[in-house]
Amino acid sequence: MSAPAATPLVALRGATIGHGRRALLSGVELAVVPGDFLALVGPNGGGKTTLLRTLLGALPLLKGRRELPRPLRIGYVPQRDHVDAIWPLTAGEVVLMGRTPVLGPLRRPGPADHRLVGEALARVGSGELASRRYADLSGGQRQRTLIARALAAEPELLAVDEPTSGMDPAAELSTMDVLQGLHAGGALAVVMVSHRLDAVANAAGRLAFVDQERALFRVGPLDEMLQPGPLSALYGRAVEVRSEGGRRTVQTVPGVRR
Amino acid sequence: MSALDGFLAAREIWQAPLFASLLAGALLGFLGVYVVLRRTVFVSAALTQVSTVGLVVGLFIEEQFHLEAEHAHHQLGMAMGFAVVGALLLGALRPRRLPAEAGVGAAWVIASAAVVLGISRLVHASHDLGGMVFGNAVAVPDDELWMIGAVVLVCAGLHLAFAKEITFASFDPETATALGLKVRLWDAVLSLTIGLAIPASARALGALPVFALLTLPASAALLLGLPLRAAFAVASALGVAAAAGGYLASWFAETPTGATMVLVAALALLPGALRQVRR
Numbered sequence: 380m381s382a383p384a385a386t387p388l389v390a391l392r393g394a395t396i397g398h399g400r401r402a403l404l405s406g407v408e409l410a411v412v413p414g415d416f417l418a419l420v421g422p423n424g425g426g427k428t429t430l431l432r433t434l435l436g437a438l439p440l441l442k443g444r445r446e447l448p449r450p451l452r453i454g455y456v457p458q459r460d461h462v463d464a465i466w467p468l469t470a471g472e473v474v475l476m477g478r479t480p481v482l483g484p485l486r487r488p489g490p491a492d493h494r495l496v497g498e499a500l501a502r503v504g505s506g507e508l509a510s511r512r513y514a515d516l517s518g519g520q521r522q523r524t525l526i527a528r529a530l531a532a533e534p535e536l537l538a539v540d541e542p543t544s545g546m547d548p549a550a551e552l553s554t555m556d557v558l559q560g561l562h563a564g565g566a567l568a569v570v571m572v573s574h575r576l577d578a579v580a581n582a583a584g585r586l587a588f589v590d591q592e593r594a595l596f597r598v599g600p601l602d603e604m605l606q607p608g609p610l611s612a613l614y615g616r617a618v619e620v621r622s623e624g625g626r627r628t629v630q631t632v633p634g635v636r637r
Numbered sequence: 638m639s640a641l642d643g644f645l646a647a648r649e650i651w652q653a654p655l656f657a658s659l660l661a662g663a664l665l666g667f668l669g670v671y672v673v674l675r676r677t678v679f680v681s682a683a684l685t686q687v688s689t690v691g692l693v694v695g696l697f698i699e700e701q702f703h704l705e706a707e708h709a710h711h712q713l714g715m716a717m718g719f720a721v722v723g724a725l726l727l728g729a730l731r732p733r734r735l736p737a738e739a740g741v742g743a744a745w746v747i748a749s750a751a752v753v754l755g756i757s758r759l760v761h762a763s764h765d766l767g768g769m770v771f772g773n774a775v776a777v778p779d780d781e782l783w784m785i786g787a788v789v790l791v792c793a794g795l796h797l798a799f800a801k802e803i804t805f806a807s808f809d810p811e812t813a814t815a816l817g818l819k820v821r822l823w824d825a826v827l828s829l830t831i832g833l834a835i836p837a838s839a840r841a842l843g844a845l846p847v848f849a850l851l852t853l854p855a856s857a858a859l860l861l862g863l864p865l866r867a868a869f870a871v872a873s874a875l876g877v878a879a880a881a882g883g884y885l886a887s888w889f890a891e892t893p894t895g896a897t898m899v900l901v902a903a904l905a906l907l908p909g910a911l912r913q914v915r916r
Contacts, residue, residue, distance in 0.1 A: 437815045455815035466674055466808050467865050476805045480816040485798055525812075532816065 385412040388451050388536050388568055389434060394443035396426065396433045402441050403429055403591040409598060410446075411536060415568040417598075418579035419587045421613060426591040427572040428458075428540055434570065435538055452481075454529030456539040459522050464514040470524045471509035474499055477531030492531075499530040503557050519550035526557060537561065539571040543578045551575075555582055580605055580620075580627040588613045605629070640889055651888065653777040654841065658880035658898070660785050661838035662850055664792055666876020668831055669855030670869050675807050679741050680727055681835065681851045684720050685844040686748035688836035691719030693755030700760055710780055716836035723748075724832035728824045777841045788837040792830040803827050804865070843895040846883070846902075850876050853902040860909020875905045 390410035397403040403426040411417060411434070419427040432438045435453055436445060454477065477499070478492045500506050503523040508516065513524060522542055529537055539558065543551040559582050562569045573579050579586070586604035588597045590613060597609070604610075605627065610618040617632035644651070672681050695715035727744060796803065805813045806823035814820045839847045854875035858868040883898025890897070 432815065435815045436817070437811075453816060455812050457809065457811045457815075461811050462809050463674075463676075465676075467859065467863060467868060468808070469864065472865070473808075476801070476808070476812075477816075479801050479805045479813070480818055482801070484802060488801070528812075538815065 386448060387412050387446065388415075388448075389436075390446040391434060391440070392444050392446060394433065394445070395441040396429050396438070397441050398429065398438070400441070404589065404594065404596050405442070407443070407596050409434065409587065411568050411570055413535065413566040413568055414562075415570070416562050416582060416584040417568075417570045417587060418583035418585070419570065419572045419589050420574065420576055420579060421589040421595075422592070423574055424591075425589050427574070427589045430587075430589055430596075431538055431540060431570060431572050451536055452532060452534045454532045454534030454537045456522075456525045456529045456537070456542060458541045458544060459518060459525065460545070462513075462521070462525065464521075466513070468513050469509065470500065470505070470511050470513050470516065470520075470527075471496055473513050473524055474509075474528045474531050477528040481532055495531050495533070496527075499527040500524070502530055502561065503527045517550070518546055519553055522546070522550075522554050523557060526554075526561075530561070534567065536568045536570065539569065541572055541574070543573065543575055551578060558582060576605075576610070576629040577627075580629050644888060651884070653779065653782050654894075655881065655884050657777045657782050657785050657841040658884050659877050660789050661834075661842055661847070662854075662876035662878070662880030663873045664789050664834050664876075665838055665847060665850035666854035666858075666872040666874070666879075667796070667869055668792070668834055669851040669853075669876070670858065670865075670872050671803070671807055671827060672831070672851050673855040673859060677741075678852050679738070679745065680724075681831065682848050683727065683741050683745035683748065684723050684832060684835050685839055685848055686745055686752060687723035688716040688720035688832075688839055689844060690748050690751045690755065691716035691836065692840070693752055693759070694719070696759055697755055710784065713781065713784055713836060713840050716840060717833055720836045721829055721832035724828035725825055728828040729821065781841055785837045785841060788833045792834055795826055795830055799823065799826060842880075842898070846880075846895040846898040849899040849902045850879060853899075854879060854905055857905035857909050860906065860913060862909075862912065875902070879905060 387410035391407050394407040394409075395402050395405040396407060407430065409430075419430055421427055429438060433440060433445070435455065436447070474496045475488055475492065478488055478495065482488060482492070497506065497509065500509055503526050505520060505523045505527060508520060508524060513521065516524060526539070526542070542554050542558065546554065555578055558569060558571065561567055562582075571579060571583070580601075583601050585598060586601055588595055588604065588609065595613065597604070605620055607618050607620060610620070610629065614631060619630050619632055621628050621630070672678055692712050692715065695712040723744065727740060802818060802823045803826060806818060806820040807827065810820045835847055838850070855868070855872040857875055858872040861871065863871055879898055879902035883901040884894060886892070886901060887894040887897035
């Protein structure tokens, strides 16, 4: 299955993605519909972030087309370490930036925007962080702040790049709980990049395998994709999928290459 | 007559340079917060040199074509043109195989060499350039003062109107781009204001104090741990204080104005540095 039947929020058709003139992947067919939870997985450097940024329109297509049936409100959560904590901003000020594209030039944020900032922080369980310095927050708190900033844009599509990278297990679970909670709340579509299969195995509805080294792009429902065969093909080694206590875990088998 | 009486009696001499210094101090202090936080301190050094190339080219053309020697606004126009183009190029060109510092370093060293070569070809005007590069702030003609005032107004207007876009594009360009902001446009607006401010100030104060006022007041404000908005205000105020203090100190101590401004601006770092030591 390459795309669900509902009218997509955004889609790539016959797309070649890459940087500059350098193509990373060709023939990409990918559609995101309302309520989707799509995880882009694959090895580091496989082209996941490039695919995400192309889907959002932040990178140009090398070939093919990007379909946007109507204007789309996007929320974007970058990798945490891409945001420079040297800036003396509070978490509330960082979240308020999410209103910038909504307001447009020459309009200043008003009380309604500040209310939305408070609500966005509350939705990620960080209402008390508004006046704290972003630089003073823990990794998990910064991640929730960046998710809140994305929510402040009142998005229909929430794009998240490696949200659990470098986190301890508790912070990783907490961040994934936040994302699952947001997705469960309505028609919000989530597209998430991760190289941590465990992180997405219990949250996503669909998986896309992305690996430019193997010229591999494949997308399908989680249950179909989260199988030892397809995963072993993606990672080049034997992979086990287990279900324990209602949670799936994915592990590579030491020493067994495919 | 006391030194103060002498100073007050000489109002016609210091009035315009002091006022130009105050305007430049406020503007450069404000812009310096972006310069420091975007980690582009040496971009401002390179742009100062690039604007000096513009001055040299302007003087060279005047000499070659036997134009009248005093065309301050023509020289300033050349310097501004070079600085704005340089700022836009340094902002836009990001070679993928080199760190950004390499481009900035190349711009600085090429511009510096061009200034040295240009000066060697100047017959009459090379002496004037000494003041422009190292700063004297002794004589500021009225049209130059008006030019600095106009640049301050343009920069203040742009930053008031587009503060949230410029800040977002500077703080997190990746997310700003993903959300549809024209990051290159807002970077260009910031570069334009810096490209206008540097030559307008450097013509009056000299390159050395301009570089100092772009880095030291902002660094001092940020060392104090102030929130961003307060950092802008305090950096501007410190820029004014350093420019005025440096000018007055140089008058009474009879020291070079530009270097005195730099040292007075450096004093502003002390409270923040002490705060860091105490923590």
